[in-house]
Amino acid sequence: MKRIYVNEDWCLGCHLCEYNCAFANSGMPDMATALKDKPIYPRIHIEGNEKISYAVSCRHCTDPICIKSCIAGAISKEDGVVWINKEKCVGCLTCVLVCPYGALTPSESGIMQKCELCLQNSCGEPACVKGCPNRAIVYEERGEV
């Protein structure tokens, strides 16, 4: 199962992944229409300080505590991808309370969102990885126990 992995030694903290993510999931035909002059709601976030930076997105855990904790039964895992059924989510934030990585955030509407590996959107492969100028984010197989 391929997953997203980050290498903080290579991350420049340029935030391009956030823009590529927000665009890939916007459903819009071009980036300017999707993002220009608007607050963006990416599913990947750069964290860090003056010394280091790194991108945080869903780890698609082997045993995801968000699924067990969701009060709306809205989160499930299929073919290795943890995804949110937006029809069912009520935005209670219980997933935020339990995710040890800080990988879930509310969308503009308040319904939760998280990285679903761009497998269902127009990009078809993780846009953060595709657009990372320094290969600090990769999408590869590292073996799952």
Add this chain to the structure above:
Amino acid sequence: MKQYVIIGNGVAAAGCIEGIRNVDKSSTIIVISEEKYPVYCRPLISYYLEKKTELNRMNYRSEDFYDKMNCEVIYGRKAEHIDSSSQKIILDDRTEVSYDSVCVATGSSPFVPPFDGLETVKNKFSFLTLDDSLALEAAVTKESRVLIVGAGLIGLKCAEGLRDRVASITVCDLSDHILSSILETDCAAIIQEHLESNGIRFMLGDTVIRFENNIAIMKSGSSVDFDVLVLAVGVRANTELVKEQNGEVNRGILINDRMETSLSDIYAAGDCTEGNDISIGTKRVLALLPNAYMQGHAAGVNMAGGNEVFDNAIPMNSIGFFGLHAMTAGSYNGEVFEEKEENRLKQFFVRDGYLIGFILIGDTERAGIYTSLIREKIPLDTINFELLKKVATSAAFSPETRRKKFGGVI
């Protein structure tokens, strides 16, 4: 082939079914469901009133869940007794269901104190089940004046759900502050103010001493006219089935980390139980959906001969009202560190070098990082706790920890 029986059909039961099927794909599973619905998301009954969800979106699992899991569900029947000597369950229609192992997932029931004159009140409701929510929905109109007795999680979520459907809502509670089971006075005041600005009226430190039809006579001497009454004073774990077999019961059915009761082949999970709370180091009732699922899952695996422990339960709540979110976790019996600005508050509770609890109001981003410090018992001297008090971020961990978290298989 074995026969597994689950008494109850809530989230703990769903966890139990999935736990059993992780280990045993073929033996019989029988679920005894007093409610006539497939497993639904009980905490969503207030969101239903608020029109944030609908009946067809409230199912906890997909429509074909029981088929896929190869389970038989007996709807509308109550388990009256367990006969542990003959390994049988006796239902309210006198039929008997035998078991090799059974999971008691009976949940809790509303606790209604003996108010004088309660029988004179026509429109009175509890707020624990989908049927309660549907009955309440049918009873209220835009003109209804609603009195809710109890300013806990259930009463206040009910108030939020009803606000746009009724004329007025008054909430009374004997405690001098709201949400007294999870918040101290100062934190509760912030949320109370927000609720008041959204039209909810409070009568705190006061309680009903007598009902006279549609009037509540209060201890303070005042009275409240109402059309609809909601009793949300508290809940009690449904422990009778185990208690009458002389199983160990306190406020809930006592379980160990494998969800075993003191009776052989009888497991228990969910709101009816009392299990270990690692934030205080003793047993207590943790009536929370995540715990119900995880307890149910562990019970199921163990019933089917596997080995799963659930040994890091803590109380934790994510609760929001009219857009203001609050989160609480663990216990508050420690040294307190506070970060406060306007409508945002963070309190951290530290004991013996470990985070044991927190309260967040307003700023709840990435709160799971804090929760993981409690559940995984991370020594605070191995991380940058000063940074964490200000902002929840993995930058507070060592580079090796981060490498594992974001560069490894989790």
